[in-house]
Amino acid sequence: MDLIFSNAVNALFDPMTAAYAIAAIGIALHFGFTGLLNFGQASFMAVGAYGFAIATISFGLPFWGAVAVSVGLSVILAFLLGIPTLRLRSDYLAIVTIAASEMLRYIVSTTSAQPLTGGPQGLNNYSTEFYGLNPIPVGTYGFWNFTYSEREVFMRIVSWTLVVLFAIVLAILVRSPWGRVIKGIREDEDAVRSLGKNVYAYKMQSLIVGGLMGTVAGILFVIPRSVQPGNYGTQLTFFLWTMLLLGGASTVIGSVIGSMIFWGLLSLSDDLLRAGVDNGVITFLTNDQVGTIRFMIVGLGLMLLVIFRPQGIFGNKKELQFNG
Amino acid sequence: MANEIAKGPATPGVAKHDPILIVDNVRRQFGGLVAVDVEHLEIPRGMITALIGPNGAGKTTFFNLLTGFDTPDTGSWTFNGTKLSGVPSYKVARMGMVRTFQLTKSLNLLTVLENMRLGAQRQPGESIFAALFKPLWAKNEKAITVRAEELLKRFKLDAKSEDFAASLSGGQRKLLEMARALMTEPKMVMLDEPMAGVNPALTQSLLEHVKGLKDQGMSVLFVEHDMHMVRNISDWVIVMAEGKVVAEGPPNEVMKNPAVIDAYLGAHHDSDLGADKIAKGE
Amino acid sequence: MLHSQMRANRLVIKLLSSIVMLFALFASANAASAATPAPVDPSKIFTIGGAMTDCGSGIPGVKFHVTGPGLDVISTTDKTGHWAAIAPETTKYVVDRFTVEIDVTTLPKGRKLFIDNTKRSLIFNHVNSSSATFKLAEIKCAGTTGGNGTNAENPGLNALFNGINLGLMLAMAAIGLSLIYGTTGLSNFAHGEMVTVGALTLWTFNKVLMWDLVPSALTAIAIVTAFGWSQDAFIWKPLRKRRIGLTQMMIVSIGLSMVVRYFLQMIYGGNTKVLTQGDTWEVLGVKMPAVNIICSGISILVLIAYTLFLTRTRIGKATRAVSDNAALAASTGIDVEKIIRVVWVVASLLTGISGVFIGLYMQAAWDTGFSIILLVFAAVTLGGLGTSSGAAIGAMIIGLIVELSTLVIPSDLKFAAALAVLIIILLVRPQGVMGRKQRIG
Structure with missing residues (x-):
């Protein structure tokens, strides 16, 4: 029981939770504030992960060079997605972004791209230089079930610092005149256009900035693990949407808290169900069926949330109406 | 009256002494239907011009074309001497030709004051980089807030400035939309059915506001079904039917024009055509 | 407020009941598949597996060495070309890494791998099966698809x-x-x-x-x-x-x-x-x-x-x-x-x-x-x-x-x-x- 509890607490502050939070902040900017239906945040994360890993492994770039490559690719991706769709009706963006992100996943996982992307096996061994930046001496830190190696501590500090940084950037942006324009676009883009604002340019800027957050999240996500093409399916995007809607799409802090609640609850429910199965309390499930239940919970949670509390936990009901 | 504004007798397409907007051969077709087909039209500067016509006459489509919200198949037009054909809508607004919409587009989840501030042009804080550094835009923000509050006071919306626009009544939203348009400091205001759906108690004040625009030197072009308003405030009336300009002239003369009575007023002379809201996409 | 609350409750009940209906709809399928031995081994706990095929037909007898936390086994392909290894129940998603190495000497004579890399590294990405793909080089049959037709000539x-x-x-x-x-x-x-x-x-x-x-x-x-x-x-x-x-x-x-x-x-x-x-x-x-x-x-x-x-x-x-x-x-x-x-x-x-x-x-x-x-x-x-x-x-x-x-x-x-x-x-x-x-x- 202690372990189950501490697993859940660990999940709250895991670097993975932080990475998801950053990517979700990106869609908060897209959807919550600009009204863009980006269903391809997974592709921005994939660009971060693959751009960083390939630049490091195949081109031998230093850490910051690899980060710069990812960022550059992310901007290009945003243009590719935005140019055909941002002038069209909003559901076109949804279809194109989701199609593009699946397309990207097929491309990186094809065996013909194996020399570069590792194909279905993915990539690893690209984090050495990042950990080289670690000023924390070798050792074990923490107490009880919360002990971490110096790398784990470093990773946590870096990722949560970035979460705070991006949350602040979002908060400043949405409270600025720039934020006023994108919120206006969310409400009615024709009205904003009639007031002399270049709506297309603003949507593009929002897409780029939110996408960049996804890309940084993608880099953070793969530093402590390997790059696996299977991770960048539509599932990833839908998880992010669930977190975003959980916290409240039109709030700054919502995506962060949403991500923490999401992973905390998932860890808790998973561990409890597995414990139940192991102790014979739950007899109608096997352990591998438990693995599918978490997804059913996420799906059901998403449905109930959108129906009964579309503004999320922290959102003001007046602040978010879904348009369309 | 005709001689003060127009150079010749009040026939469709007559030249004006001082036109602000000159339209040539603008044509827009939807499938087989010709929605707008205007050969030549001039809108006088500093006047209030009404654009009337039966439903489906192409008035709103014409508005959309002139303001860059729709693209004509052929034609050109100049505003203040600048060619506007092919210019995107936001640039049209920046040049000083601002419009409102038939179905009010108040930005519901922004406060009334934020709605107003959005109208101001050339805001440094609207650049994404400057947005990150408040000192770069704080001064400008203060200045536009002052201007916004003045306008809100004039439109009697100052008590609502911190409320969400969603909480306003239909008429108040029309007022807000007009006030917001004025934040752009336009030379010409295009109002698409400013009276539609407005509570009678507010119509008089709306009328006064439209007249006020003229007093401040702006040109006004408005689409309206409410003949009372047309007669009351317009200096010049243009009548459209089936996409074409069929008549124009001073209000009292136009109303007597047999072509107009034929095309539009006819049997409906006394009925309130403004209540008909079905042909929104005309 | 109360009214909308009640409506909300009714909707929850409807949502839940429709999911229960779904359960009922498939209960028979479940019972059936549990009662009869399934044609393919059902995935148990954490499975690592794959298939070796040549123009759609399986290659039997290829050996794979699978290692990872708590696992070190050799799996051999069956008649259909499938192989599988079961990882321990304690395997952690995403974290635990397994390695699969193909024994190239067990491949059919004269055949080589498409890419000369005998090892695959894999994790379980929130699903309980993970696969390692090895392809043979010089596959002569035409690129076919989900469709079962294989036609080299046209x-x-x-x-x-x-x-x-x-x-x-x-x-x-x-x-x-x-x-x-x-x-x-x-x-x-x-x-x-x-x-x-x-x-x-x-x-x-x-x-x-x-x-x-x-x-x-x-x-x-x-x-x-x-x-x-x-x-x-x-x-x-x-x-x-x-x-x-x-x-x-x-x-x-x-x-x-x-x-x-x-x-x-x-x-x-x-x-x-x-x-x-x-x-x-x-x-x-x-x-x-x-x-x-x-x-x-x-x-x-x-x-x-x-x-x-x-x-x-x-x-x-x-x-x-x-x-x-x-x-x-x-x-x-x-x-x-x-x-x-x-x-x-x-x-x-x-x-x-x-x-x-x-x-x-x-x-x-x-x-x-x-x-x-x-x-x-x-x-x-x-x-x-x-x-x-x-x-x-x-x-x-x-x-x-x-x-x-x-x-x-x-x-x-x-x-x-x-x-x-x-x-x-x-x-x-x-x-x-x-x-x-x-x-x-």
């Missing part, structure tokens, strides 16, 4: 036939999606799961209960239709009543899609269910599974019948009226809710047929529908959102692109090719192939 004609085949199947699912979109505005992401339900129930009746193919297929189609009906009755209609926005509805459908999909994985496991049927026929020198040819023929008949329904029957005409303008249709006395229910039934009927055929074409798994849902969306978008003829033509284009692309690009990129074409067409012609320009606003 790859072009073969791909063309497969494309028509896939296009026809997608067309029915696409018309289903487009009908629902046209009448209710819902972009239903859970549509793919109807395809999956069709394919998996077909497998349940045909391969587990050993019914004949035709009654199995009819039952599967009936079950999908019932599923569609109950979806509308218990989920979408109440949501329409609450005036939930379309974007919200779309996200609800994403949630529903996850619930159903993982429910199906829970019941059926993560492996692919083989639905291959015996005979092959030869058409213009191309060998194809007889069942696929018959399916194509039936698809054409179904599409003709559907067109007649839409143009000749009263209810079909009413459907088109609602799809054109629901408010106007309502004002002429058409019961819009009733028509929407009919639309759901017709749409799920078509999608059920599509699901059964797709199962026969590319086998059935818990995520079959999910893997093709984007193709269906692409077809509907290409067709111009919301018109049946457009959806059908869009589907044919997508089907052909998917299969013909295998002639020039690796076959694992064929879906990507279709999605790329979707994006390019939207760039050039945003209203779709058949769409009217004014629809874009």
